[in-house]
Amino acid sequence: MGNQQPPRRLLRFSPAAGIASLIRKYGGEWWILTAGALIIVFIVFMTAFPRVFTRYSPLDQEAGGQMTAPSRAHIMGTDNLSRDVWARVVYGAQTILGVALAAALMSALIGIPLGLLSGFAGGIFDRILSLVMDSVYSFPGLILAIAFAAMLGPGVINITLAVAVVYIPTYFRLVRGQTLSIKEEVYVEAARAIGARRPTILSRYVFPNVIATVVVIFSLNIADAIMTEAALSYIGLGLPAGIPDWGMDLSMGKKFLPSGMWWMITFPGLMIMLLALGFTMLGEGLAEVLNPRLLEK
């Protein structure tokens, strides 16, 4: 004989239970997404409202003493031209974020249509373009950017172009791949049921996936672009001296490293890392949430 207890009722569906189960389901991934988003929001805020964060100008060469260590008045110290380091950090955010965003947009705006075109057109055109893109993709991105920047010369637009070029193949490959699989589906569909609702299939199943992928890649792309821009200005190929830039500050502060003046290089570098980390975490978090199998590379 067996007398079974009536089964315990599961949690009734409530918003709290819903969120709780979401967190349990995605666990760490939600933390990553949130953390990344927070960092970005903070820095964007800093970009938009620099005066909230500092009253000094990054170009003011009489902000304080020359090369003073961090103190109450200057929380990140001053550099060799007596400029407030924290001010340079705050305003530098505008530069790096601006260039990175613009470059990423440019890459996407060129790479995505090319990928679509190549995927749809097929044939020799596709093969040649794919070959070109694959070659560029396999080439060290930074070297490509250096070559471009060296040839184009300094300037905000030039450096944006240089950074943008590196990532075009990424979008191209991504979109082309998706396009190819759409193509297959559409033709199979057409063969099977003439007049079937192609637009519905496309819009309901395929495009959301493509968009999700593009968004994730875009976020990671910005992170990469940040690193590339910083690298370019570090080696002196970037921007004219007037514009505050984290990479450039690093290369300037480098000279005073042997004397132990650590604040000029520690803080700008930390900010580069933080900003890149923010976008990376956002991208990864989004990937896990939108489609856990996305980044299986």
Added chain:
Amino acid sequence: MRHLLSYVITRLVLAVPMVFILLTLVFVVLRVMPGDPVGAMLGGHAPQKVIDQKKEELGLNKPITVQYVEYLGQLLRLDLGESMIFKQKVSQPIVEKLPATIELTLAGLLVSLGIGVPLGAYAAQRRRTGRDYAARLYANIAYCIPVFWMGLMFQLIFGVWLGWFPIAGRTGARVDVSLFSRTGFYLFDTLRAGNIGAFVDVLWHLVLPAVTLGVVLSGIFVRLTRANMLDVLKSDYILAARARGIPERRVVYSHGLRNALIPVVTMLGLQFSLLLAGAILTESTFSWPGMGRLLLERIYLRDYPVIQGVIIVYTLFVSVVSLLVDLLYAAIDPRVKY
């Protein structure tokens, strides 16, 4: 063995179009781009006549297609031209500095694999625990650290504050390189010459730059290894091995890791590109006399033939490594048909 040879040849033949495209790309970037390099080189205020004369000297006033053909012809003859600034063939400084870069890059690769693979395997075993998340966090952070900043921080902490390692160059000031330098690979040369003191000195100089490069790139290997391990550990043959009473450790490493590493090997080629890029920045930070620093120097001096030469060498380097990686993959995976 005949099959292997045909595979190698096939692979070589496939590589040619890519190399060709890249070399063309280099040409396009360096010659066709807007901007007047010659004018810039001559100081920006030189009279037009002088600029034109210089251009003719360098052959830059011919039509682009002619220049392109000449360019290809030169390359086929393995002639990289001559420096515009110094009295030397382009190949000379390149041959001098290439070993330094290779030494640094290889050391960096070893460090990044040495950190990345074990950490990734470890994380896969302890999936969804705190340690797993810690390892993944490390991977994320490592990837986002600018390599040059890491270098500067290491210099600061381990060089200036703690004084444990030197922060610049390949050898100390008192070491006479000409005593042992043969191949340019100092680690090898010093051992060959039996000069242990110099060997230690060279090694010590290599530590900080190699670790810098290695740590930043280890993140990628952590993620890759972990992902592959997770996949592999779900396999049927892993379960079957456990069912036969094979100890867990052996199952994970001998059965699991070995299979998981195959995709890592195929990725090595791509990672090598990142290594080279990182090496340029590392060389700049540590004043390491390699190709990266040469490139940056000559960019500053606007010595275009050398710039072109260096980039071409990088291109070939990447292609060769990619080919080698493919061959390595064929060698270790018995399923690859050749």
Added chain:
Amino acid sequence: MQSTSETILRVNDLTIQYPISIGIVRAVEGVSFTLADGEALGLVGESGCGKSTLGLSLLKLLRPPGRVTGGSILYRGTDILGLDGRALLAMRGRSISMIFQNPLTSLNPLFTVERHFLETIHFHDPSRSRGKALAATGKMLATLGIEEKRLREYPHQLSGGMRQRIMIGLALIMNPDILIADEPTTSLDVIVEAGFTELLANLRKVYKLSIILITHNLGLVAEIADRIAVMYGGKIMEIGSAQDIFARPMHPYTQGLIDCVPNIRLDQKELVTMPGSPPDLVSPPVGCRFAPRCPKVMPVCTERIPGLLEHAPEHSAACWLYERHG
């Protein structure tokens, strides 16, 4: 049949659960059965009834989050669930072995056939020399009907049937008492399947094996098994000799399973199916788990669980049709 010979495996009231996001899955609940020396027991049921989970737990191969939450598995008197470390490793592959559903992926693609065998032998008997180990392997291959040259080949170079035989060989190389076969022929074609049954019968004699055959294939079970246990929803519904189960099935589910097998001699117009779907193992129905689908359901079936009782000699069923329910 061999009811007088020694019982070498006794499973008592085994319960296995694993937590998922919406609750706890009761994969196996209060399962008990015995295996006699030299006997072949068939464990039959549809997908999801818990038989594979049960099989894994017999070698303590269940991975978290799945856990055994109650009961015991006694092999010659020792509780397997209490084993750890070296004792556990020694038991696996040597006392009890298991072969799995998919021979195509059950072999390490990077290991040669030889290496698979040598490794297994080495870890169970480190003192054996390589020469002796190779000799034993060679003998095993001969029994399996595989040429010796295959030793140096890799799995992808072998056919599915060959890989299946290699798997069996690896399971039997240390001469275990019990072989557990989890869906051994499901991914093979019928011709290879026929070869398998023949091979298994042969090996059983040569190595004096006891077998637990886990499958949903009634035909396979009819050929090999001496006794059959029918599982449904994580519990055993009926257990008895193969003849009794097929000739005189007691439980409606068993009857349903038998009916479902198309008979080539009957003039069937439609395939017989069982309506409904397997029970939700997170919140199973109150009472008998088969009640929602049972053609002979009675009110008491949805209120209380019937016990697995011996209603005929050596033939038990858990059904209110036979049990008094006053």
